[in-house]
Amino acid sequence: MLPVNQLCTLNCQTEGFELSENHLNQYAEEGVLLVKNLFDPDEFLPIRQDLAGRLSLLERHFGADVSENANAITQISDRLTSLEERAPGAQSILYDSMNAAPSLHAMGAHSKLMAILEKLLSPEISIHDRYIILMSMPHAEWHLASWHQDWYYNEGPYSTITLYAPLQKTDHKNGSLTFALGEHQKPPVPHDEHDHGITTKWHSMPPEVVRSYDRVVPTALEVGDVLLFHSLTPHTPCKNQSNYVRFVLNLRYRDLRDPQFLKDGWRIKEITRARQAMQRTAS
Ligand SMILES: O=C(O)CCC(=O)C(=O)O
Known part of the structure; x- marks a missing residue:
């Protein structure tokens, strides 16, 4: 395992929002870019307000x-933790409702973010229709992803970029991501039911494939930092061992200029098996 954050990094505080040729080449080689200080932490207030407002409605509804x-x-x-205890399933209702929260749509199209994405992809970008706030509950496993490539769950062009922007400091204690660098340059790896030490609904990559990776990098992020990664970059969160829910803004960006994607009418191919796995409930 390499040291934490040993990744291609753009620090917006010192370097601005312009990606250099060097950043672009390193992203092409590694498949992950760490953008430090992209957002001002205060810019997450509208998302926190949407979360809090929806929580108030649910608290009232469930008599809390x-x-x-x-x-x-x-x-x-x-x-959220106490509401979920009182009304199991409330977390999932909140999660689904955030998909249509105006604050997520605004943050997802933030000009600073788009300037970087347009350099990494092209000026013609479409945002995946799932606007997600991950809510990783303390010590929970069932909804926790283990080693996977986002492409298996989303299809579309390989070049599709995932945005991961935590709403609080995120490190190995509350479940930060670990990446395998350079592996996105190989073809997609088949996913299935595998044991990576947690009981999860997620299909994952074979453990022997994961063991063969030689550039594995854990991450630690502050609020305002953002990870951008290629849809074939293998990654895994670790289990949230803290007492707080880990909240992360999690979006995906597709390049409409991708020739195959355009040929496909900008539609994705069939991903029923992955979707069915995600719909399973814990037994
Ligand atoms: O942070 C997590 O729990 C999972 C995030 C992830 O795997 C992703 O963004 O693709």
């Missing part, structure tokens, strides 16, 4: 104590 305006990330975490 209502905490208006408690929108610090630790308060949102505590509210």
Whole structure:
């Protein structure tokens, strides 16, 4: 395992939002870019407000104590944890409702982010229709991804980029991501039911394939930092061992100029098997 954050890095505080040739070449070679300080932490306030507002409605609906305006990330975490205890399934309702939260749509099209994505992909970008706030519950496994390539779950052009932007400091204690660098240059790896030490609904890559990776990099991020990675870059979160829910803005960007994608009418191919795996409930 390489040291934490040993990745191609653009620091927006010192370098601005312009990717150099060197960044582009390194991204092409490694399949991951760490963008430090892309967002000001205050720019996440609208997302926290949307989370808190929806939580208030659900608290009222399920007869829990209502905490208006408690929108610090630790308060949102505590509210969600206690609501889920009182009304199992509330987390999943909140998760689905965030898909249509205006704040996510605004953040997903942020000009600073688009400037970088247009350099990595092209000026013609489409945003995947799942606008996700990951809500990784403390110590939970079933909804936790293990080693996978995003392409298996999303299809579309290989070049598709995933955005991962945590709403709180994220490291190995609360489940940060680990990447295998350079592996995106190989063809996609078949996914299936595999044991990576957690009981999860996610299909994953064979453990022997994962063991063969020689450039494995763990990450640690501050609020405002962003990871951008290629759809074939293998990665895994670790288990959230903290007492707080880990919230992460998680979006995907496709290049409409990709010749095969255009030929396919910008439609994705069949991914029923992956979708069915994700719909399973814990036994
Ligand atoms: O952070 C997580 O729990 C999973 C994130 C992930 O695997 C992804 O963004 O593709």
